[in-house]
Amino acid sequence: MIQVELAKATSFLESGKIDAAYKKALSAFEKVKNKTGAGAEWLGWRRILAEPNDAELEQIDTLAGRFRDEVDVFIVCGIGGSYLGAEALIKALKPSFDIADGPEIIFAGNNLNGSYLRDLLTYLEQPKPDGESKKVAVNAISKSGTTLETALSFRVLRKWMHERFPEEASGRIICTTSAAGGALNALADKHGYARFVIPGNVGGRFSVLTPVGLLPAAVAGIDIRAMFYEAVAKYEELEEDPESVLKYAAVRYALGEAGKTIDLITSFETELTGLSRWLQQLLGESEGKEGRGIFPVVGSYSTDLHSIGQFVQQGRRSMMETFIAVKKGKESIYVSTTADNEDGLNYLEGKSFHNINRGALEATRQAHFEGGTPCITIELEEKNAHHLGEFIYFFELFTAVYCYMLDVNPFNQPGVENYKKGMYKLLGKE
Numbered sequence: 001m002i003q004v005e006l007a008k009a010t011s012f013l014e015s016g017k018i019d020a021a022y023k024k025a026l027s028a029f030e031k032v033k034n035k036t037g038a039g040a041e042w043l044g045w046r047r048i049l050a051e052p053n054d055a056e057l058e059q060i061d062t063l064a065g066r067f068r069d070e071v072d073v074f075i076v077c078g079i080g081g082s083y084l085g086a087e088a089l090i091k092a093l094k095p096s097f098d099i100a101d102g103p104e105i106i107f108a109g110n111n112l113n114g115s116y117l118r119d120l121l122t123y124l125e126q127p128k129p130d131g132e133s134k135k136v137a138v139n140a141i142s143k144s145g146t147t148l149e150t151a152l153s154f155r156v157l158r159k160w161m162h163e164r165f166p167e168e169a170s171g172r173i174i175c176t177t178s179a180a181g182g183a184l185n186a187l188a189d190k191h192g193y194a195r196f197v198i199p200g201n202v203g204g205r206f207s208v209l210t211p212v213g214l215l216p217a218a219v220a221g222i223d224i225r226a227m228f229y230e231a232v233a234k235y236e237e238l239e240e241d242p243e244s245v246l247k248y249a250a251v252r253y254a255l256g257e258a259g260k261t262i263d264l265i266t267s268f269e270t271e272l273t274g275l276s277r278w279l280q281q282l283l284g285e286s287e288g289k290e291g292r293g294i295f296p297v298v299g300s301y302s303t304d305l306h307s308i309g310q311f312v313q314q315g316r317r318s319m320m321e322t323f324i325a326v327k328k329g330k331e332s333i334y335v336s337t338t339a340d341n342e343d344g345l346n347y348l349e350g351k352s353f354h355n356i357n358r359g360a361l362e363a364t365r366q367a368h369f370e371g372g373t374p375c376i377t378i379e380l381e382e383k384n385a386h387h388l389g390e391f392i393y394f395f396e397l398f399t400a401v402y403c404y405m406l407d408v409n410p411f412n413q414p415g416v417e418n419y420k421k422g423m424y425k426l427l428g429k430e
């Protein structure tokens with residue numbers, strides 16, 4: 001069960017402000033539920049949980065199982081909402097280093113960096129230690145099918161696939177895109193690539209529980225059913241009792257009103273940095289409109305305590321902090337003792353790294369709180385597929401509610417078009 005700890009934030013606020021914000025949160029939640037808010041046609045991320053498509057989960061699992069057996073490298077080619085969710089899940093749940101548990105997952109299509117792509121092709125060309133060539137699959141993910149970063153990288157990867165594996169390429173390319181239209185559908189039709197549909201009423205950053213996130217996660221060996229059905233359970237629970245979301249939304253809103261303009265999302269669990277990045281996009285692209293919102297940035301502790309920790313402690317007091325914590329650690333490294341205590345660390349003897357990390361979290365949160373930074377903690381019971389499913393829906397609902405409190409449409413991103421217009425003009429697109 002996800003825990004939301006607000007005490008180290010509420011003490012910065014007058015209770016009247018929190019109460020007023022809570023009323024706003026309640027009416028925002030009603031807008032989500034009754035589909036009366038802006039962008040209500042984009043609430044499909046709730047629909048997929050209200051009416052789970054078990055046949056699709058089966059289809060994803062089957063295809064993923066085939067790729068787990070057949071290929072050495074699985075490339076996820078997408079950007080923004082078409083990639084951050086998959087990266088978050090895989091980074092959180094796969095071992096940090098490749099220890100031969102299914103294909104290696106590589107992300108591409110999320111930048112316009114030619115040297116990255118060149119290095120990737122060089123890597124793909126390198127034979128395996130046994131001298132065999134690497135078997136590769138590519139999953140292109142783009143709802144519009146027109147996003148330049150993804151489309152351009154996919155062009156390069158597709159060409160390489162067809163030249164390198166003329167027989168197998170078509171069976172090892174999968175397009176995840178809208179039901180109709182766009183270049184990916186045209187290419188899938190022409191070459192017989194497998195295809196998964198992103199529902200029209202689910203926007204990119206709300207799409208991790210569709211084939212966008214589920215196929216790469218399943219290829220990585222993640223139990224997508226456990227994750228999906230835990231999200232379903234959270235959906236059902238929050239429909240009945242949204243208190244945890246509403247209280248949290250009220251406090252974050254009141255902090256924004258009180259001048260907090262930055263939300264530093266951070267975790268002491270290195271593997272959750274991808275989840276923080278997913279959340280950064282979910283919040284940032286949803287709330288940052290019409291001059292409103294709190295700017296979400298990602299930190300990774302304790303690494304970043306040695307870079308931005310000083311600022312958080314004593315810099316301009318415009319920041320709030322959101323800690324993503326994990327209650328039960330799984331790792332089993334304990335500190336051993338040495339007879340001469342040469343490195344002076346025997347005081348930690350017998351402690352697990354998880355406990356030491358928890359100690360660092362508690363001390364940091366207390367210090368930042370005392371230094372004037374409101375701290376909110378979101379705690380997952382454990383780092384596993386179940387609890388990530390719960391986390392995902394919790395934050396999708398939170399984001400929608402919070403944006404309605406701000407009076408902005410959570411589901412569009414009109415500002416993202418501005419740079420694209422300029423870029424396409426410079427690049428000579430008709």
Ligand code: PA5
Pocket residue numbers: 079080081082141142143144145146147150203204205206285413
């Ligand atoms: O959340 C969003 O809608 C965006 O981040 C999109 O996911 C991103 O721009 C990629 O778009 P597409 O899937 O159309 O390539």
